[in-house]
Amino acid sequence: MNSEAGSSTGVGEYIAALLASARLGNQVTHHRLLPGAEPVFAPNRLPWPRAVGKLLEERGVRLYSHQALATDHIRAGHAVVVATPTASGKSLIYNLPVLERHLHDPDARALYLFPLKALAQDQLAAFSALTAAWPEAARPTAALYDGDTSDHFRRKIRRDPPTVLVSNPEMLHLGILPHHEQWAAFLAGLSFVVVDEAHTYRGVFGAHMAQVFRRLHRLAGRYGARPTYVLCTATVGNPGELAAGLIGAGDGAGAGAAVAPVVIDQSGAPRGPRHFVFLNPEQSPATAAIDLLKAALARNLRTIVYCRSRRMTELVSLWAGSQSGPYKERISAYRAGFLPEERRAVEARMASGELLAVVSTSALELGIDIGGLDVCILVGYPGTVMATLQRGGRVGRARQESAVIVVAGEDALDQYFARNPEDFFSRAPEKAVVNPDNEVILARHLECAAAELPLATDEPWLQSTGARRAVRELCAKSLLLQSADGAQWLAARKRPQRLVDLRGTGQSYSIEDQDGAVIGSVDGFRAWRETHPGAVYLHRGRTYVIEEVDPGRARILAKEARVSWFTRTRGQKSTDILEETERRALGRALVCRGRLRITERITGYEKRSTSGNRLLTIVPLDAPPQVFETEGLWYVIPDGIRAGLEERFLHFMGSIHALEHAVIGLLPLQVMADRNDFGGISIPLHPQVGLPCVFVYDGLPGGAGLTRQAFANARDLLEATRRAVGACPCEDGCPSCVHSPKCGSGNRPISKQGALALLDELLAPGNEGETLFRELRVSPAPERLEVQEMRGEDQKDVPADGCPPQPGREEYMDKNPTAAPDGLTAHVPTPPPRHYVVFDVETRRSAAEVGGWHKAGQMGVSVAVLYDSLADDYFSYSQDELPALFERLRAADLVVGFNSLRFDYAVLAPFAPYELRGLPGLDLLQRVQERLNYRISLNNLGQASLGEPKSADGLQALQWWKEGRYEEIAAYCRKDVDLTHRLYLFGLREGYLLFSNKAGQRVRVPVDFRKRP
Structure with missing residues (x-):
């Protein structure tokens, strides 16, 4: 190809030179010129209000056919999904109905969600420009609410919500839904939810977002709102199915639409002629792409190069920069993993024309405005027809002649289309798959939803098989707790949303250099694959070697180094x-x-x-x-x-x-x-x-x-x-x-x-x-022996109700959801053993007096009280009478106490003739702590479960000892034994105890008080 610097010929000559090139021409397996198309306009069924009509007239805007059809449906309250090519005017489709609703109802609000901050900023500017000429009193307001919004403006936005709130999925998940009480005015007026670039909501991200939208719909309903959903997507094979899966149309837990969203997929927008070239290089794809890029730069063609990996992006950018002479400073890499300020700087330089070329991963696939581009070079087939068309749609947006060149790699799909290019043009775009039933992700969002607003046990969301399994999992980990009446599920943690990463399956790890600066991030699920100790990591042209993975701090340490190798896991x-x-x-x-x-x-x-x-x-x-x-x-x-x-x-x-x-x-x-x-x-x-x-x-x-x-x-x-x-x-x-x-x-x-x-x-x-x-019959799967949860927490795989597995229990519950209204296996009351005792000990000295709780053996015994089930009576013992206590303890089939393992046994140990921990014991506090991972006082449990508090406390009993008031100590200790005894029987009968959480709510903690082998 001719690469003479300084020429300014167009795309047509660029492609002609490629086809005639002695070096690259014979590597072109297909060239096709896709013709341009004239616009197709259409009127709306109902006229716009005067202010909106005048706005369109002043801007010289006539709506394309798809814009008119989509806005008609939105104005009628129908959810829609618009699946038309890049630069087909999707933003007007949702902006115009929002403006119209604002004129009729100034309290109406709209939420615009964009997957990238740069997209949100572009759309905020576009909306503001649209109504800039309106009188201030009638002008709708818009504000950006993202991670960069200052605390001052966040409070201002919550206090006086704008007409249009422009945000992103993370802020909805972390900043709005958990604090919905502060957003009451906004949620009560929520009339539209706009979901841009909806095709990105697939896989892990899509499964998360499907649940986020269900949480949003649930809370909007709490404030009396039923918003209309508008989804915009690239050309996919199943836009209606994708949209319905995301917003849950008709499933009872989602957007609540009776029918699936209306699909708008026939574009009336014009387009310029576009060259499509498939090239199967004899050399490496990166080398061919660099040659193509150099020739485009020589013709002053604004170019974007897409690579399929972070590593390739960095390498192509480095190679191109070192070989491009005067254009070295006008080429930049752009990829996920860059810090936000780095990405915005590249976007601004590209939009201003300072950069002539950008080398990117899929991070620039979306509709970020980086100016008009002429040539798109794909280093490797992007993997789908949709992604190829979407990335190619970044060029020719001004209806000028443009070119898309696919440089095949050695991957099977690359070679398939290099050898069968006609199949690419005849093949329908692939289907975008979202799995709202992913039980791992569903469980995390059920916990989030319960923290936002208690989940009723009869909610539609909890009726599916997956939801019931998720509830059992959350109960097993005591992340969901039932209300005292069993009608609601409450979250045990106050802000579980902070532990849920929407773009990954687990905890996000930060990658830090030797100076402690964050140079990137990686999902916890991929951390050991991509950033294990010894792995080579590239960032902004610099090479790092990973030195340490620190799961405790979710941190990966990298040291800059010059190496001549790369790494791949086995x-x-x-x-x-x-x-x-x-x-x-x-x-x-x-x-x-x-x-x-x-x-x-x-x-x-x-x-x-x-x-x-x-x-x-x-x-x-x-x-x-x-x-x-x-x-x-x-x-x-x-x-x-x-x-x-x-x-x-x-x-x-x-x-x-x-x-x-x-x-x-x-x-x-x-x-x-x-x-x-x-x-x-x-x-x-x-x-x-x-x-x-x-x-x-x-x-x-x-x-x-x-x-x-x-x-x-x-x-x-x-x-x-x-x-x-x-x-x-x-x-x-x-x-x-x-x-x-x-x-x-x-x-x-x-x-x-x-x-x-x-x-x-x-x-x-x-x-x-x-x-x-x-x-064919499939044998049952073996029991799971070891589990590392994907969110980075070590959890034991315990049965949902704390009981040994029962054959067919899971299948029975899935088929009989009403067998237990709480979503768990119905509890079967268990009788206590024939001979059991319940005891408690009061001391003569405090922990402070003996030098700490670890010296409990020096505290002495003021009184010990024991209930014996055979005698059905209570017995009191002084320190001198402890041998009789030890005889009764040894004779029992079960010894029940409250904090007995950590405290009572330690106090009694200096006096005991045998090892007390060898007794068949049951410590109620230990069993409660196993479920909750924190301790609950006997007073709390007694008051919540039995309606009776303790009669005094340990400090009062110590004072009574000093004053010689032994009868009162014995009465107080007997009351504690009585509470412990009745809690034990309550737990055996009901399968749970009650306690009051920090919010003052009475909730259940499932317990298993059966004797363990």
């Missing part, structure tokens, strides 16, 4: 089938889907040379195992197929391993996902199935619904995989067909020929699949 995985929900015969095979438990162990990492990808060494790594539940599908392979491949001397493990990689590589053809959103495991003999299996699963806790969507096309997936692997010209397998860039075993063993033979057998006519469909 590990092992196993899977257990927890539940099979569906199966289907596929000729000679069977495909199933359901819930899986995945155990991942990172065992080490590779060091590979940055030049040539040569393996330098493998370093062992002692990382904690990650165990999570998710959704997945699996192909069951008949034993006859295995035997047939082995008779042909094909490596069977290598065959199923290669099939796993190839299937995962092509899954994004069916659902909107990246191959990194999936995980896979190939097992030659799965212990639960008794046959070879190839598993593909959603790579996040709880699942994202991706494999659920793909299950319906399981045979099509195998057929596409067979075509792609068969068309690859390599001999033994490569990244374009059966190798995976993230394989934990280094792509060993792999057999491309075996995979082809296996696919042929699976797709051949036969009835083995029908036989497996009828006869």
